[in-house]
Amino acid sequence: xxxxxxxxxxxxxxxxxxxxxxxxxxxxxxxxxxxxxxxxxxxxxxxxxxxxxxxxxxxxxxxxxxxxxxxxxx
Numbered sequence: 001x002x003x004x005x006x007x008x009x010x011x012x013x014x015x016x017x018x019x020x021x022x023x024x025x026x027x028x029x030x031x032x033x034x035x036x037x038x039x040x041x042x043x044x045x046x047x048x049x050x051x052x053x054x055x056x057x058x059x060x061x062x063x064x065x066x067x068x069x070x071x072x073x074x
Contacts, residue, residue, distance in 0.1 A: 020071030024062075033060060 027033040035041050036056065045054050048061070055061035 019074035020068060021074055022062075022067050022071040027062070035060065 024033065024036055028037060041056060045056055047054055051064065053061045053063045054067065
């Protein structure tokens with residue numbers, strides 16, 4: 001399960017042992033992602049079955065590709 005660090009970021013651990021930090025701040029320019037500014041909403045992230053995305057509800061998700069490609073190496 002991703003671990004909320006602070007509002008706007010997640011730490012990702014891959015099965016290859018690599019770690020990434022993904023900053024969601026750039027996504028907040030899109031109205032769809034504005035609910036992620038609420039810490040209580042943000043911390044309720046879930047992983048889709050199969051691990052292909054993280055999601056908060058049926059409208060807000062981020063693919064594993066986006067997380068991995070745009071995440072900063074740790």
